[in-house]
Amino acid sequence: MSKTKKIAWNVGLIAALLIVLFILEQVMPSGSMLFTVLKKGAIYALVAVSMNLLNGFTGLFSLGQAGFMLLGAYTYAILTIPAASRASVYQYYDGGIINFAIPVPLALIAGGLVAALFAFLIGLPVLRLKSDYLAIATLGFAEIIRAVFQWDKLGPVTNGSNLLKSFPTFRSVLYPFIVSGICIALIVMLINSTYGRAFKAIRDDEIAAEAMGINLAHHKRLAFVISSFFAGVSGGLLAMYQTTIQASMFKSAMTYEILLIVVIGGIGSVTGSCISSFLFIACSEWWLRFLDNENFYIGSFHVPLLRAGFRKVVFSIVIMAMVLFYRQGIMGTKEFSVEAVYNFFKKKFGKKGVKEAGGTNEQ
Amino acid sequence: MSNDKKTDNNRKNDNTMLKLENITMQFGGVIAVDNVSLEVKKGEIISLIGPNGAGKTTAFNMITGVYAPTNGVIYYKGNKIIQNTPQGKMKKLYQGENADMYVGKHVIAPTPDKVTRLGIARTFQNIRLFKSQTVFENILIAKHMLRTSNIFTATFKLNAKEEAQMRKESEELLKIMELEDVRDELATSLPYGKQRHLEIARALATKPELLLLDEPAAGMNPQETLELTQFIGRIRDEFGLTIFMIEHHMDLVMEISDRIYVLDFGKSIAEGTPDEVRNNPRVIEAYLGGAQDE
Numbered sequence: 001m002s003k004t005k006k007i008a009w010n011v012g013l014i015a016a017l018l019i020v021l022f023i024l025e026q027v028m029p030s031g032s033m034l035f036t037v038l039k040k041g042a043i044y045a046l047v048a049v050s051m052n053l054l055n056g057f058t059g060l061f062s063l064g065q066a067g068f069m070l071l072g073a074y075t076y077a078i079l080t081i082p083a084a085s086r087a088s089v090y091q092y093y094d095g096g097i098i099n100f101a102i103p104v105p106l107a108l109i110a111g112g113l114v115a116a117l118f119a120f121l122i123g124l125p126v127l128r129l130k131s132d133y134l135a136i137a138t139l140g141f142a143e144i145i146r147a148v149f150q151w152d153k154l155g156p157v158t159n160g161s162n163l164l165k166s167f168p169t170f171r172s173v174l175y176p177f178i179v180s181g182i183c184i185a186l187i188v189m190l191i192n193s194t195y196g197r198a199f200k201a202i203r204d205d206e207i208a209a210e211a212m213g214i215n216l217a218h219h220k221r222l223a224f225v226i227s228s229f230f231a232g233v234s235g236g237l238l239a240m241y242q243t244t245i246q247a248s249m250f251k252s253a254m255t256y257e258i259l260l261i262v263v264i265g266g267i268g269s270v271t272g273s274c275i276s277s278f279l280f281i282a283c284s285e286w287w288l289r290f291l292d293n294e295n296f297y298i299g300s301f302h303v304p305l306l307r308a309g310f311r312k313v314v315f316s317i318v319i320m321a322m323v324l325f326y327r328q329g330i331m332g333t334k335e336f337s338v339e340a341v342y343n344f345f346k347k348k349f350g351k352k353g354v355k356e357a358g359g360t361n362e363q
Numbered sequence: 364m365s366n367d368k369k370t371d372n373n374r375k376n377d378n379t380m381l382k383l384e385n386i387t388m389q390f391g392g393v394i395a396v397d398n399v400s401l402e403v404k405k406g407e408i409i410s411l412i413g414p415n416g417a418g419k420t421t422a423f424n425m426i427t428g429v430y431a432p433t434n435g436v437i438y439y440k441g442n443k444i445i446q447n448t449p450q451g452k453m454k455k456l457y458q459g460e461n462a463d464m465y466v467g468k469h470v471i472a473p474t475p476d477k478v479t480r481l482g483i484a485r486t487f488q489n490i491r492l493f494k495s496q497t498v499f500e501n502i503l504i505a506k507h508m509l510r511t512s513n514i515f516t517a518t519f520k521l522n523a524k525e526e527a528q529m530r531k532e533s534e535e536l537l538k539i540m541e542l543e544d545v546r547d548e549l550a551t552s553l554p555y556g557k558q559r560h561l562e563i564a565r566a567l568a569t570k571p572e573l574l575l576l577d578e579p580a581a582g583m584n585p586q587e588t589l590e591l592t593q594f595i596g597r598i599r600d601e602f603g604l605t606i607f608m609i610e611h612h613m614d615l616v617m618e619i620s621d622r623i624y625v626l627d628f629g630k631s632i633a634e635g636t637p638d639e640v641r642n643n644p645r646v647i648e649a650y651l652g653g654a655q656d657e
Contacts, residue, residue, distance in 0.1 A: 208491035213479035213508030
């Protein structure tokens, strides 16, 4: 498959996806669960891919994603609440100390930058650690950040443990798709560059990578900072989606959800993370909701065991089964691409064609 | 200080590639390498031999910056690249020689990647290829070190020219190393001998002047060893390399080495041409274990 053909296919597919979304939005009622799943799924896809960049491609097992999302979400919210509504939002802190609002795209980027800055500072000591210890340290960081943002003394900026609200949000499902899409495209471009190859080298064998002249500290820091930047952006998007935010939302359970998405999708597969994030969100928000309903009947049969919270039990069992029997996830380290599909069909149906033509099987 | 500079200048003028001066490595109470000095000249093939546990790989790890030596200096092309004296707890513990020789001197301890960027590439005793990558990608990764692009120009493909150059050079290297036919196979799926070849190819991709080979013939049969012997000679000439290697296959060592250094229990016990070393009674004793006592 030629390069231009590949690009044409990809552009076409993306355009088709956006058009389908646009039409869906015109046709379906706006309260439909489908849109909830699509919006939240797109946001989680971004944060899952950013986590995959770190865990899957660079081999750094970090669990700080919720902390960086919190930083992004708060930065976004604090910078975009209109000056007029600040008095009501910061009612316990005399309207807060920030009295301006910046445009939404700038605020999203600022959210990413703040997360990246914190990642840089945290990374200085923490990235010397390996595997589990790194995970523990980053998890600790996320918890500390959450506590600090609820601190009363920071109230004029963070509104303490109260809600932040009234900031601009998005209505169309296209918005998170486009922003996440751009960010994921950037991550993919990075992974395909020479730096991405260096990250993979570090994942495969640190000692050999270093012997090949790759500066470990520098490259690990790069991966950590970039991953956190995009986690920050997705935090901003999450704030827009939820319309209100509070530090207590960003618990470590959130990081585990993201980690789960990455594992289900396949550690080291960007498209895997995207697919599994939509699946995960669809299951947890929509398809498995009936498990929480105590009065669920199939015909006249009252399904036993179901009650509030049962969904989580089923989920845990699915996870355990997944880890035990299907460790490589949906995609493994492979990527879904137009080319792969093309080759697959060529293999399947191409043989016949070759026989008929009696020619050689050239690509 | 001025004296120091003078000798440094003198060293630059001769064709010494690598020089170890009074290098000692002590791990706790164990002296792995004890006061070893050696020299590798440009264009030579030098072998480092010795029984198991003699400290050969430790010596390599010090040259490449994996360990900082406890004491001693290493020069590369006349420049001091590594220098250390017993520090901290080691000051009391130190049992090697020349403890006070470099006292008060500046500690130089580069990380392995810096040493590689100076032009010293290495292979590993237990093959360390990038497992999830193809043969071609393994070589391409080594080219990362020679980049001039930064993370932004690389992400936005503004370095297309450089990227194309990297790929072209890697392809050429594949051809020279006879790995062309397995270009897109996973590195770990190659037969053992080919994996060794790939490790050498990957090291060459960093465009080194000095190549350190840690037991390149380990686990090879006589036929493969013979091929490797010719191969090492060939890449030395083709790439203008200086080669410093650790090896156990004596036929290989005796065949291609210009000079040989022998280590035993961390100490340098002999050096010279293959013939000199072969007939050296101390070497025979080290290998056969006190045959003279009988």
